[in-house]
Amino acid sequence: MARTENEDREGRILDAAAQLIAHFGYDKTTVSDIAREAGISKGAVYLHFESKEALFEALLIREMMTYALNWLALLEKDEAGGTLGGMYKSMLYALSDNPFMAALFRQDRHILGNYVRKPDNFFKRFQEGQSSSTRFEFVHRMQAAGALRDDLDPQVITHIMNMLAYGLVSMDGVIPAEETPELDDLIEGIAVMMDRALMSPDPTKADIGKQIVREIVDEAYQRYEQLEKSEQEQTEQ
Amino acid sequence: MARTENEDREGRILDAAAQLIAHFGYDKTTVSDIAREAGISKGAVYLHFESKEALFEALLIREMMTYALNWLALLEKDEAGGTLGGMYKSMLYALSDNPFMAALFRQDRHILGNYVRKPDNFFKRFQEGQSSSTRFEFVHRMQAAGALRDDLDPQVITHIMNMLAYGLVSMDGVIPAEETPELDDLIEGIAVMMDRALMSPDPTKADIGKQIVREIVDEAYQRYEQLEKSEQEQTEQ
DNA sequence: TTTTGACCAATTTTGTTTTTCTGGTCAAAT
DNA sequence: ATTTGACCAGAAAAACAAAATTGGTCAAAA
Structure with missing residues (x-):
């Protein structure tokens, strides 16, 4: 759970989410969008965050x-x-x-x-x-x-x-x-x-x-x- | 156009409009509502104001x-x-x-x-x-x-x-x-x-x-x- | 003359159906 | 052991029609 690589990636996911949500808002930003922007698959996002809501909460x-x-x-x-x-x-x-x-x-x-x-x-x-x-x-x-x-x-x-x-x-x-x-x-x-x-x-x-x-x-x-x-x-x- | 009685009524119409629009907003306040609140008919409102828009402008x-x-x-x-x-x-x-x-x-x-x-x-x-x-x-x-x-x-x-x-x-x-x-x-x-x-x-x-x-x-x-x-x-x- | 309110065209709202999209999962691929 | 993306149920959006409402008018009433 605390691998360096993973934590880096968690950060990249949040970076991607930040950029997209700041621009398009929470509703119009999909988990797929975030995954694409972070350069990983959607499934991988869910390895780090329980839900879209939890992801956003972590971002906040x-x-x-x-x-x-x-x-x-x-x-x-x-x-x-x-x-x-x-x-x-x-x-x-x-x-x-x-x-x-x-x-x-x-x-x-x-x-x-x-x-x-x-x-x-x-x-x-x-x-x-x-x-x-x-x-x-x-x-x-x-x-x-x-x-x-x-x-x-x-x-x-x-x-x-x-x-x-x-x-x-x-x-x-x-x-x-x-x-x-x-x-x-x-x-x-x-x-x-x-x-x-x-x-x-x-x-x-x-x-x-x-x-x-x-x-x-x-x-x-x-x-x-x-x-x-x-x-x-x-x-x- | 400048009768005292009429100017009074113009004011009453604006009073009615003010009260209703402050509460329900411009869109949800109808001209009939304003007329009723002012105690006159809808037609009478249009003797004083060209349109709903003009009425609101006068109010502002x-x-x-x-x-x-x-x-x-x-x-x-x-x-x-x-x-x-x-x-x-x-x-x-x-x-x-x-x-x-x-x-x-x-x-x-x-x-x-x-x-x-x-x-x-x-x-x-x-x-x-x-x-x-x-x-x-x-x-x-x-x-x-x-x-x-x-x-x-x-x-x-x-x-x-x-x-x-x-x-x-x-x-x-x-x-x-x-x-x-x-x-x-x-x-x-x-x-x-x-x-x-x-x-x-x-x-x-x-x-x-x-x-x-x-x-x-x-x-x-x-x-x-x-x-x-x-x-x-x-x-x- | 002044005021009214029934009336109308046009817009807005509501209801319904169809289609698209999205959050989340998981068997298969890596 | 990780990662993927096809897949699904449910949600959201789009499309459409039907119903209700509204701004504005004007013949008739007062």
Whole structure:
């Protein structure tokens, strides 16, 4: 089950699925399509995944991991990554870079297709706040640590961040292209705005954010491992 | 054509249409439904409006006027309405208070229905930036007047404002209700944030925004009268 | 003069049948 | 021991016809 070759191939299948589903959506992408794109037969796909649904779920989990790691990497690279704006900036970059996290967040019917209706799926779990509460957690801890001004309700701040993230991935076609700024300029602008409006004036607290993000990503990772373990047990039954 | 009684009835027809279309959408609301709700016959509706499409267009224009006047009224009432945050706050209240402006902005297919596909319609004109460029114009003039810090690209600021407005009217169901703050708290928070991040430190400029909004709404009103005139000429031909 | 609502052509919806497609399996090939 | 792809049952889509609804009109009623 854990052969190197197989794991490589599992990755290739997910790559193929990612490319096709991002373009044609879950419904219009068939398992045969995925197999062809991955250069193997349909039967081989089912050696790695129980069902189309399970395949897609694995893809979403992989993309979520990629997203989180990408976020963290951008953050560590950023000198000023310890501020709220820095942390949020990295998140927005990571989010806009990942079609599936973006699709989940905007509840994209075209990409997620019938998957959203399946009982007890990843999408529903995602929606229950698993993800947005991460942002609340972050704001809350930042305030508790004195890095954020505490004269604004953390729930309000979190929701503003959600609104901006939602706008970033959902406004295609709403504003004419010539009025839409470059992604980079936009995200940098958002970060500057957040910092100016929300950071504590105390400069000694300017770096505390990084540690908090590390903690949160770490906790999320542990939750993920827990989940994977319990799913394995479920399968083995 | 300009009898008081008739104009009253025209308003009642639009009221009926507003109520029904806001709930069932353009496609599922029939002219008979509107007539019944307005307490008159179907034929009478056609004494006031050329077609269902024209009726809806008239409704949208009325709603846009209501929205603009509401915005202005909120603004004048607000002591601190001259700041960017104050102006934006009023706009967000007016927007979230008006189902049709909100529907236009979020491109709501359920409410707008087949109307969006009609050639040369209000929705398309609306989309071409007629509306969002108002916000750009405002930011631009605020900066020119020295009321706004000029170290942020006005296009970026405008787009952030568009994102927040979009999020406000489009995120129903995206974030669980228990994580969503009250509308008032949210809008006030946004206003505070915008002011802190973007207003010039110069306190003498803190009231200049009101005048600029007045100018812009005035110009928009003149554009509207122009439009109405040219449409009348078109009809008379 | 003003208003109505029966009426009509045209569209939309609904119901039904036929055809195609797709997720998943497994005996045979590698 | 792996991998394949023909195969199948069930789902989805397409095609078609029948029924219902709707935007719009206008002779008749008010």
